[in-house]
Structures are given as structure tokens and as C-alpha cells.
Amino acid sequence: MPARLLIEGGVALKGEVAVSAAKNAALPALAAALLTARPLTLTNVPELGDVRTMLKLLATLGARVERRGREVTLTVERVTSDLAPYELVSTMRASVLVLGPLVARHGSARVALPGGCAIGVRPIDQHLKGLAKLGAEIVIENGYVVARASRLKGARISTDMVTVTGTENLMMAAALAEGVTVIENAAREPEVGDLAVLLAAMGARLDGIGTGRIEIQGVPELAGAVHRVVPDRIEAGTLLVAGAITHGDVRVTDMVPDHLAAVLAKLDECGVALETGPSWVRVRAGERARAADIVTSPFPGFPTDMQAQLMTLLGLADGQSTVTETIFENRFMHAAELARMGASITTDGSIAIVRGVDAYQGAPVMASDLRASAALVLAGLAARGRTEVSRIYHLDRGYERLETKLAALGARIERRP
Ligand code: EPU
Numbered sequence: 551m552p553a554r555l556l557i558e559g560g561v562a563l564k565g566e567v568a569v570s571a572a573k574n575a576a577l578p579a580l581a582a583a584l585l586t587a588r589p590l591t592l593t594n595v596p597e598l599g600d601v602r603t604m605l606k607l608l609a610t611l612g613a614r615v616e617r618r619g620r621e622v623t624l625t626v627e628r629v630t631s632d633l634a635p636y637e638l639v640s641t642m643r644a645s646v647l648v649l650g651p652l653v654a655r656h657g658s659a660r661v662a663l664p665g666g667c668a669i670g671v672r673p674i675d676q677h678l679k680g681l682a683k684l685g686a687e688i689v690i691e692n693g694y695v696v697a698r699a700s701r702l703k704g705a706r707i708s709t710d711m712v713t714v715t716g717t718e719n720l721m722m723a724a725a726l727a728e729g730v731t732v733i734e735n736a737a738r739e740p741e742v743g744d745l746a747v748l749l750a751a752m753g754a755r756l757d758g759i760g761t762g763r764i765e766i767q768g769v770p771e772l773a774g775a776v777h778r779v780v781p782d783r784i785e786a787g788t789l790l791v792a793g794a795i796t797h798g799d800v801r802v803t804d805m806v807p808d809h810l811a812a813v814l815a816k817l818d819e820c821g822v823a824l825e826t827g828p829s830w831v832r833v834r835a836g837e838r839a840r841a842a843d844i845v846t847s848p849f850p851g852f853p854t855d856m857q858a859q860l861m862t863l864l865g866l867a868d869g870q871s872t873v874t875e876t877i878f879e880n881r882f883m884h885a886a887e888l889a890r891m892g893a894s895i896t897t898d899g900s901i902a903i904v905r906g907v908d909a910y911q912g913a914p915v916m917a918s919d920l921r922a923s924a925a926l927v928l929a930g931l932a933a934r935g936r937t938e939v940s941r942i943y944h945l946d947r948g949y950e951r952l953e954t955k956l957a958a959l960g961a962r963i964e965r966r967p
Contacts, residue, residue: 574741583613611630646715670878820863875902
């Protein structure tokens with residue numbers, strides 16, 4: 551049987567917990583190693599399923615991987631293969647982040663089309679449209695994107711919607727293109743900003759990071775760099791909700807409170823007491839949370855990656871809340887599992903109506919994707935009795951030893967093989 555988590559609910563979490571580096575910043579940072587022949591070192595790479603998958607993929611493309619604990623050095627003296635195979639891309643969509651760097655540095659890439667996943671269809675048409683604007687010739691052959699270019703040329707690109715990995719792919723490609731690229735409607739997520747910091751350290755020339763208009767002056771070559779990956783705002787938010795939902799007192803450290811402003815504002819609206827320092831937030835929640843409405847949107851809006859966790863808190867709040875998911879069309883899979891624990895949630899398309907109940911009951915539940923898994927763990931922490939969360943390989947893709955961190959705060963939680 552795949553690994554599960556057993557949780558005895560009802561313990562108020564107390565203490566201090568440090569956040570790991572962001573999965574969604576580490577993955578593009580690793581892919582950026584393809585842009586240079588020189589070594590690229592990341593100093594705080596989290597131990598995650600998705601990081602292992604990315605390292606495996608990069609190794610098949612020609613990267614020498616040296617790992618000393620959390621420090622990873624990648625050296626791609628030569629790209630030895632341009633193929634990102636379906637086996638890897640289908641387990642992790644972020645594999646598509648090798649597309650831009652491969653075309654820019656090597657002149658060709660064959661990357662399996664990711665296909666849909668548990669939370670939505672998730673096309674990559676904007677990545678392809680942008681690369682075509684930069685001069686790549688792109689065809690779809692037997693389920694693979696085949697892209698070729700001698701040297702990419704700077705261009706003005708406007709994406710139809712805000713896309714995080716799309717912006718990252720295009721930034722990496724444009725960094726080695728000839729001339730100036732402008733990306734309009736660019737993603738403003740902190741993970742995009744972190745990639746920009748890394749690219750700048752490698753010698754790229756970028757402007758407008760953190761705004762919707764990024765300008766990149768291409769250079770012929772990039773150098774190596776040493777980089778510390780930005781803290782994981784979604785892990786930080788998840789741990790804060792763990793404190794709130796158990797009526798605990800938890801200080802989450804090594805985080806950037808500004809990156810979580812929309813979530814902190816919502817917790818405040820729910821009546822959760824927060825104290826914020828330069829790199830930490832303390833949560834104390836004595837009372838029952840108040841209902842609140844959430845609408846997910848690109849940064850700096852409320853992140854879709856925190857929607858499931860907040861819904862879990864709202865499921866126990868006083869009153870009725872509405873949760874509107876605008877980024878992904880199928881990201882309410884946790885609602886049906888929460889209902890098995892006693893939640894009262896009805897969904898209709900992109901809207902969930904959450905009527906707060908007094909308590910959750912422990913139950914066997916199944917994780918369907920990464921953030922849904924986190925939501926079920928949170929529900930288990932608050933529930934009366936025992937919860938068993940199965941299929942936690944989803945959780946392990948993006949949270950570094952979440953159960954160890956929760957146990958250190960007093961949670962009765964155990965991993966079973
Ligand atoms: N979209 C398109 N065409 C494209 C690209 C995106 O239609 O070419 C649509 C998507 O289907 C979606 C919306 O645009 O409806 C936004 O998708 P986006 O491209 O921003 O998502 P992503 O880059 O694939 C990243 C994170 C996700 C996070 C989203 C939104 C990484 C590796 N992944 O995905 O993280 O939910 O941005 O913020 O950065 C997670 O960590 O659990 C996770 C799913």
C-alpha cells in the first residue's frame with residue numbers, strides 16, 4: 551500500500567516552525583542550469599518529489615548533478631539530448647520549463663505535451679506562441695512539441711492570460727535571444743521574481759520584474775551563479791492555517807510576509823489574530839473563525855495554491871462563505887473528501903458554497919493533488935478522532951516532511967508505509 555498519514559485530531563499546535571524553499575521557484579531555477587556551460591549552485595534545494603523528477607530530467611539532457619544535502623550544483627557543459635520524455639513530463643508538468651532554455655541554448659527541443667491533470671486542462675499554448683514570436687519553428691509531432699531555432703530573436707509578446715511557468719519559460723529563452731524582448735501581461739508571482747534574480751546573477755539583463763511588463767535585453771552567453779531559493783509562501787500559508795484551524799499559537803519563520811499578503815488579509819478577515827515581523831508571522835486563534843469570501847487570482851491576488859487550505863478553515867467557520875476559483879477549472883476535488891469528514895460544501899462550476907459546521911470527524915480520505923492533500927491534513931488536525939490520508943505521494947511532491955514539521959508543533963501525526 552502506498553504511504554499514508556495517520557492523524558489524531560484535536561491538538562492545538564504550538565511552537566515555531568521554519569519554512570523550506572519554494573518548490574515553484576526551485577524548479578525553474580534548476581531548469582535555468584541549461585542556459586549555461588558553467589556550474590549553477592542552489593544552496594537550499596528542498597527534498598521534494600518534484601525536485602527529484604526535475605534533477606532526473608536534467609541529467610538525461612546532459613547535466614552533471616552534484617548534491618550535498620540541500621546544496622545542488624548542476625553543470626551542463628554540453629546539452630547531450632534535447633528530449634524531455636513523456637514518462638517524466640506526465641508525472642510533472644513543470645518539466646515543460648526545459649523547453650525555453652533548450653531552444654535558446656541548444657537550438658532544439660522535443661518536449662512531451664503534458665496533457666491535462668487532476669486540477670484542469672492546463673494547455674501550454676502561450677509558451678508555444680511566445681517561443682514562436684521569438685523565432686522558434688514549432689510543430690506538434692506524435693504528442694511532442696518539437697521546437698527549433700538557430701538563434702532566437704527578441705520580440706514583443708503579449709500572453710492571453712497571466713501564466714507563471716509561461717512567463718518563466720519566455721524569460722529564460724529571451725535571456726539568450728538576440729535583441730530586446732518585451733513580455734506584456736507577465737506573471738508577477740514571487741517565484742518569477744526569484745528566477746529573475748537568478749538570471750541577473752548569471753548575467754542576464756532584465757527590467758520590470760514584479761510588474762506586468764518585463765523587458766529583457768538578450769546576451770550571447772550566460773555565466774554560472776550561486777543562488778538561494780526564495781521561501782515557499784504556500785508552505786508558510788499552509789502552516790499558518792494549521793495554527794489557526796487547531797486554535798493554536800504558531801510562529802512561522804524564514805518566510806516573506808509580503809509574499810503572502812492576500813492570504814494574511816483573508817485570515818485577518820476571518821478573525822484570526824496575526825502578528826507579523828520582518829521574516830515571520832505568528833498566528834493565534836482562540837475563537838471560531840468567521841466566514842469570508844475568496845476569489846483566486848494571479849499574484850498579488852489570493853493564490854489558487856492556498857484555496858483548498860482556506861476552504862478547510864472556512865468549513866469550520868461561523869457562517870456561510872463563497873469560494874470562487876478562477877485559475878483552474880477543476881480545483882475543488884478536496885470538497886468531496888472534506889464532505890466525508892462532515893463539511894457542508896456544495897460546488898457549482900467554479901463556485902463553492904461553504905456552510906460552516908461545528909466540527910469535522912476523522913475519516914479515511916484520499917488525496918487527489920498536492921494542495922488538496924494539504925487541505926485534508928489540515929482537516930485531520932482539527933477533526934475529532936482519527937483521519938487517514940492516503941495517496942500522500944501527492945503531498946510529498948511539494949511539501950518537505952510536512953508531517954515532521956507538524957509533529958514538532960505537537961500534532962499527533964504519523965507516516966505509515
Ligand atoms: N494557461 C493556458 N495556456 C498556457 C498557460 C496557462 O491556457 O499556455 C492557463 C492555465 O490552464 C490556467 C491559467 O492559465 O488556467 C494559469 O496557469 P499557469 O500557467 O499560471 O500555471 P502553471 O504555470 O502551470 C504554476 C504553478 C502552479 C500554480 C499556478 C498558478 C509551478 C511549477 N506551478 O503553474 O502550482 O497553481 O502557477 O499560480 O510554478 C502547485 O504548486 O500546487 C501548483 C499547481
